[in-house]
Amino acid sequence: MTRSRTLPYAAIAGLGFSVLARTDIGTPRDLAIDAVVAAVRDCGLELSDIDGLILTCSPSAPLNTLPLRLREDLGLGDLTLLGNLQVEGASVVASLQHASLHIQHGMATTVACVFADVPIRPGREKGSTSYNRVMPLSGLGEWEAAYGLYGAAGPYALAAHRYLLRYNLSSSDLGHYAISCRKWARDNPNAFLRDPLESADYLGSPYVVSPFRVLDCAYPVNGAIAVILTACPRAKDLKQPPVFLHAFAQGHPSAGNMAGLEPELRSGGDLASDTLWRDTGMGPEHVEMVQAYDAFSYVGLLTLEEYGFCPRGEAAHFVADGQTSPGGPLPMNTGGGHLSGFYLQGMTPVSEAVIQARGQGAARQSARNNLILITGTGGRLDYHAAMLASPHEVI
Numbered sequence: 269m270t271r272s273r274t275l276p277y278a279a280i281a282g283l284g285f286s287v288l289a290r291t292d293i294g295t296p297r298d299l300a301i302d303a304v305v306a307a308v309r310d311c312g313l314e315l316s317d318i319d320g321l322i323l324t325c326s327p328s329a330p331l332n333t334l335p336l337r338l339r340e341d342l343g344l345g346d347l348t349l350l351g352n353l354q355v356e357g358a359s360v361v362a363s364l365q366h367a368s369l370h371i372q373h374g375m376a377t378t379v380a381c382v383f384a385d386v387p388i389r390p391g392r393e394k395g396s397t398s399y400n401r402v403m404p405l406s407g408l409g410e411w412e413a414a415y416g417l418y419g420a421a422g423p424y425a426l427a428a429h430r431y432l433l434r435y436n437l438s439s440s441d442l443g444h445y446a447i448s449c450r451k452w453a454r455d456n457p458n459a460f461l462r463d464p465l466e467s468a469d470y471l472g473s474p475y476v477v478s479p480f481r482v483l484d485c486a487y488p489v490n491g492a493i494a495v496i497l498t499a500c501p502r503a504k505d506l507k508q509p510p511v512f513l514h515a516f517a518q519g520h521p522s523a524g525n526m527a528g529l530e531p532e533l534r535s536g537g538d539l540a541s542d543t544l545w546r547d548t549g550m551g552p553e554h555v556e557m558v559q560a561y562d563a564f565s566y567v568g569l570l571t572l573e574e575y576g577f578c579p580r581g582e583a584a585h586f587v588a589d590g591q592t593s594p595g596g597p598l599p600m601n602t603g604g605g606h607l608s609g610f611y612l613q614g615m616t617p618v619s620e621a622v623i624q625a626r627g628q629g630a631a632r633q634s635a636r637n638n639l640i641l642i643t644g645t646g647g648r649l650d651y652h653a654a655m656l657a658s659p660h661e662v663i
Contacts, residue, residue, distance in 0.1 A: 270330055276658075277368035277372045278500065279500045279503035279511060280364075280497055281498050281506045281508060281510055282309075282495060282496030283493070283495055284302075284305065284496075285619070286298075286306070286309030286492040287491065288489050289491065290460070291388070292490075293386075293490050296325060296385060298377075299384045299432035299490070299491055300323070300384040303382055303492035305342070305470060307380060308496060310496075310508060311503075311506045311507050311508050312377065312508075314622060315342055316344075317378050318378050319376050319378055320344075320349030320367060320377075320380065321349070321380050322352075323382060324352070324359040325384055325528055327357075327359075328401055334384055336352060346454035349370050355644075356635075356647050357645045357651065358518065358646045358652055359644065360613065360615050361516070361614055361642060364497065365516040365655065377499065378497070379493055379496070381491060382492060382493070382494035383615040385489065385612060386490045387488040387489075388488060402418055403648050405426075409644050421480055421564070422477050423648040424566060424567070427531070428564070428565075428566040429532075430532035431532060431566060431581075434581065436581075437584055438583070440467075440471060441585075442565040442569070443470035443484075444588040445468060445583075448590075448592050449534075449601050449605045450608045451594055451630055452599075453604025456602075456609060457610055458603070460489060460609065470483050483565075483607065484607070485563070485607070486538040486563045486564070486606035489610040491610070493615040495619075495622065498608060509659060510611065512657065512660065512661050513570050513656075514548070514639075514658060515544055515655060515656040516544075516653070517539075517543035518652070518653045519536030519539025519652045520652065521536055521538070521539060531648075534649075535650075536645070537570065537571055537575065537645070539587055540643075541574050548656065554663075555656075556599075557600070557621075558577070558599075558600040558640070559593070559617035560601060560605070560617055561644045562605045562606050565644070571645075575643075584639070603619075616651070624637045625640060625658065637659060641654065642655050642656075643655060
């Protein structure tokens with residue numbers, strides 16, 4: 269198969285973190301400032317070099333969480349690109365796509381993309397409290413609220429139940445994914461859950477909502493992460509090894525809850541993967557690493573199937589065989605992902621992809637980093653964005 273695109277759109281030149289914690293460390297606005305400043309320093313630029321700023325935050329956060337006036341907080345100069353992008357869990361990857369296209373067409377030169385969230389606050393020490401909004405599934409007005417279906421765990425649990433039934437699996441099969449993530453997190457000093465995790469530990473953890481146990485669910489933290497994007501020739505002259513962004517795709521399925529359709533078994537990942545492989549002339553056999561949005565274990569398994577790494581219904585067995593664990597042929601969520609690393613939505617997989625592509629993963633560094641798939645998933649499998657990244661300009 270001939271590859272139709274090999275040259276990247278842009279490159280990630282800088283990566284910056286605020287403090288990450290489960291305590292009160294400031295507002296999202298405060299933390300976003302810290303992350304952007306850190307990302308600029310990381311690549312050896314100045315804030316005055318930034319001419320684009322794209323803000324992303326949790327869809328559960330108030331609209332003024334990251335105001336456009338953050339540009340003034342940072343003391344930025346004239347901008348040719350500014351915006352606050354909201355595609356739920358797909359927002360971060362979509363923001364990098366947006367920035368890359370502007371850079372490719374000369375509409376911006378150096379763009380900061382930042383995500384910030386503060387779900388853990390006094391009075392809401394459990395992250396689930398912050399995400400306790402109604403997620404519409406039925407299209408029947410207040411049906412979900414009337415039946416107490418608040419937050420994401422319940423709607424995703426319904427999807428996972430359908431998946432397990434369809435492929436004759438049990439809830440314990442989800443544990444293979446959680447255990448694989450923990451194996452990676454043990455070597456990540458920034459991961460929040462690093463204790464060894466065995467099958468008995470997983471099965472002993474309490475249910476949140478069947479089939480999800482606590483260990484099937486993301487671990488929210490307060491914090492912010494930013495990346496700096498610029499044109500490839502310029503990125504190669506900066507302080508850090510560039511991470512080249514070769515391809516993007518989005519997928520947002522329509523009428524998912526209409527009769528005869530099963531949105532529980534099909535997400536926007538199906539659409540995005542079709543676009544990604546068609547436009548690049550590549551396929552899952554070319555990918556050496558996956559950094560996936562995995563707010564729940566089921567989402568990680570579904571990603572493996574939708575992108576063609578294993579047949580439908582086989583992802584749990586694929587993971588149980590060690591395919592995605594340290595030493596396996598398809599390292600996945602090498603920082604622990606959302607389940608054992610930390611949940612900063614789409615910036616969690618993006619930041620780990622940058623670290624791995626740069627070769628800066630220390631004890632968890634994988635040699636299989638030549639082509640990395642990064643995904644973002646939002647809603648109840650309603651919104652999806654993906655990209656391919658590499659340490660190499662030509663793939």
